[in-house]
Amino acid sequence: MNEPTAARAFVTGGAGFIGSTLVDRLITEGWSVTAYDSLDGSIYPREGRLRHLAQALRSSLFEFVQGDTRDSGDINQAMSHARPTVVFDLAARAGVRPSMSDPLAYIDVNVRGLQNTLLATATVGARLVFASSSSIYGNDPRRPFIEDQAQGRPASPYGATKIAGEALVHAHHEATGLPIGIARLFTVYGPRQRPDLAISSFANRMLDGEPIALFADGLGVRDYTYVDDVVEALVRMAAAPDASLTINVGSHRPIQTRTMVAELERALKVRAVNNLLPGQPGDVEATFADISRARERLGWEPLVPFSVGIDRFSDWLRAERS
Numbered sequence: 001m002n003e004p005t006a007a008r009a010f011v012t013g014g015a016g017f018i019g020s021t022l023v024d025r026l027i028t029e030g031w032s033v034t035a036y037d038s039l040d041g042s043i044y045p046r047e048g049r050l051r052h053l054a055q056a057l058r059s060s061l062f063e064f065v066q067g068d069t070r071d072s073g074d075i076n077q078a079m080s081h082a083r084p085t086v087v088f089d090l091a092a093r094a095g096v097r098p099s100m101s102d103p104l105a106y107i108d109v110n111v112r113g114l115q116n117t118l119l120a121t122a123t124v125g126a127r128l129v130f131a132s133s134s135s136i137y138g139n140d141p142r143r144p145f146i147e148d149q150a151q152g153r154p155a156s157p158y159g160a161t162k163i164a165g166e167a168l169v170h171a172h173h174e175a176t177g178l179p180i181g182i183a184r185l186f187t188v189y190g191p192r193q194r195p196d197l198a199i200s201s202f203a204n205r206m207l208d209g210e211p212i213a214l215f216a217d218g219l220g221v222r223d224y225t226y227v228d229d230v231v232e233a234l235v236r237m238a239a240a241p242d243a244s245l246t247i248n249v250g251s252h253r254p255i256q257t258r259t260m261v262a263e264l265e266r267a268l269k270v271r272a273v274n275n276l277l278p279g280q281p282g283d284v285e286a287t288f289a290d291i292s293r294a295r296e297r298l299g300w301e302p303l304v305p306f307s308v309g310i311d312r313f314s315d316w317l318r319a320e321r322s
């Protein structure tokens with residue numbers, strides 16, 4: 001009798017905020033996991049990323065490979081060695097605003113690096129789950145965003161690289177017949193959140209007694225999604241019956257920046273000093289996910305209320321800072 005095939009995951013960007021949370025979850029479920037990550041220092045020091053893997057590194061099911069998706073030979077070798085059944089592709093230059101000043105760095109990683117990842121995935125014959133973004137919808141006024149309304153009109157180079165990424169993933173599926181899942185993530189937050197993202201940077205400044213910059217007068221709206229809910233959706237996508245599936249992963253619960261700040265004040269027990277400023281180029285007015293497809297195809301539901309997620313994030317941040 002044949003042994004059942006063990007689930008083996010290869011997580012690019014596995015030392016990142018979402019990637020490392022996914023890694024921990026997969027190990028808990030008995031997957032063998034290889035995290036492949038360049039420990040990119042452009043947003044914050046590599047030591048911070050390595051700390052995310054402290055728990056995983058204690059597991060015999062886990063292996064960390066430091067490598068760069070822009071090096072086709074390197075990722076090909078790492079993947080051939082790991083022989084994954086599923087590749088979760090989360091390696092990217094993330095963040096909207098820095099992409100305005102350095103778009104080529106984003107194209108290099110999010111397009112060229114992704115193509116190398118796809119070629120390596122084809123070599124091992126694995127399923128691919130790709131982390132796309134709500135940024136692909138740009139400033140489309142028709143909200144909530146439904147997957148099929150995407151028009152290819154992003155508001156930032158970052159969004160443009162995610163549109164290109166989705167197109168490359170589809171081309172890979174057509175060429176190889178291998179199953180793919182595209183998860184369009186909506187403003188993910190929670191423990192380990194990148195320090196450049198609004199919730200993290202606001203919380204740190206508030207705890208330091210420094211003013212926070214509320215662009216668009218704090219009237220912008222985001223569909224904040226708790227990281228464990230996002231990870232649940234990614235894990236479900238790895239087992240979806242569909243050969244090709246594109247879904248929004250959002251909370252279906254748009255929240256104004258001002259309300260987010262009030263939640264941080266409550267959880268951190270500090271008052272914010274707000275500096276109201278005009279909107280920034282590249283930022284969109286609002287994100288709001290229609291999640292009917294995720295509910296229908298994956299039986300997925302966002303479970304963590306915003307105030308609970310902010311409490312968990314605040315507890316983690318206080319521990320990190322002490």
Ligand SMILES: NC(=O)c1ccc[n+]([C@@H]2O[C@H](COP(=O)([O-])OP(=O)(O)OC[C@H]3O[C@@H](n4cnc5c(N)ncnc54)[C@H](O)[C@@H]3O)[C@@H](O)[C@H]2O)c1
Pocket residue numbers: 012013014015016017018019036037038039040041043049067068069070089090091092093094095109113131132133134184185186187188189194
């Ligand atoms: N955080 C969000 O709100 C959000 C929203 C939508 C989509 N996403 C997407 O989810 C994914 C993970 O985002 P995150 O917030 O965890 O970001 P993150 O920066 O914490 O994680 C990305 C990881 O990729 C690694 N990396 C960067 N370039 C690499 C390369 N060339 N080769 C190998 N590794 C490389 C980095 O070192 C980092 O650990 C990204 O693809 C991002 O675009 C995130």
